[in-house]
Amino acid sequence: MQALYEFRSHGEDDTEELARQLSRHLHAGTVIAVDGDLGAGKTRFSQGLARAIGVTEIVNSPTFTIVKEYKGTQLPFYHMDVYRITQMEADDLGLDEYFYGDGITMIEWASLIEPLLPMERLNIFIAYEGEQERLFRLAPIGEPYSGWCNQMKENGYLT
Ligand SMILES: Nc1ncnc2c1ncn2[C@@H]1O[C@H](COP(=O)(O)OP(=O)(O)O)[C@@H](O)[C@H]1O
Numbered sequence: 001m002q003a004l005y006e007f008r009s010h011g012e013d014d015t016e017e018l019a020r021q022l023s024r025h026l027h028a029g030t031v032i033a034v035d036g037d038l039g040a041g042k043t044r045f046s047q048g049l050a051r052a053i054g055v056t057e058i059v060n061s062p063t064f065t066i067v068k069e070y071k072g073t074q075l076p077f078y079h080m081d082v083y084r085i086t087q088m089e090a091d092d093l094g095l096d097e098y099f100y101g102d103g104i105t106m107i108e109w110a111s112l113i114e115p116l117l118p119m120e121r122l123n124i125f126i127a128y129e130g131e132q133e134r135l136f137r138l139a140p141i142g143e144p145y146s147g148w149c150n151q152m153k154e155n156g157y158l159t
């Protein structure tokens with residue numbers, strides 16, 4: 001069974017901090033698959049991650065475009081929202097070019113395209129627990145994602 005790690009966010013600053021801690025590990029080909037209900041904080045977390053890797057453009061929800069590309073300091077940032085994706089769009093977009101490409105891919109509503117995701121990735125589930133409270137559950141699949149989570153746990157950021 002895959003290991004589960006937890007992070008409790010008591011506000012947007014905490015969510016930003018998790019993104020910042022995670023950003024220290026990111027490299028080309030990183031895939032982060034995010035799920036959680038509407039308003040859970042998927043986009044907010046993506047914004048934190050984008051900022052942490054040096055994206056200066058405003059990151060907002062790419063629901064209608066499915067994927068938006070941003071320029072970070074070192075790496076491109078590919079932000080996807082697949083809530084409304086159709087099979088045809090999925091085929092046309094060439095998702096693998098992003099997943100196995102030269103940037104960091106973050107997918108909102110990732111479980112909707114589970115069969116299309118790379119086997120190795122970092123799954124993150126965000127649960128709404130109150131106006132400011134969120135529970136992040138991280139489920140890494142494979143390396144290097146498991147190693148990152150272990151390290152963040154050792155450093156006291158995850159339980
Ligand atoms: N701890 C928190 N972490 C992230 N967002 C939070 C937190 N507390 C409150 N929020 C608010 O929750 C909302 C999350 O919205 P958004 O990120 O668009 O959700 P989603 O993309 O999952 O639909 C934002 O308005 C944000 O300000």
Ligand SMILES: [Mg+2]
Pocket residue numbers: 042043061081108
């Ligand atoms: Mg969103």
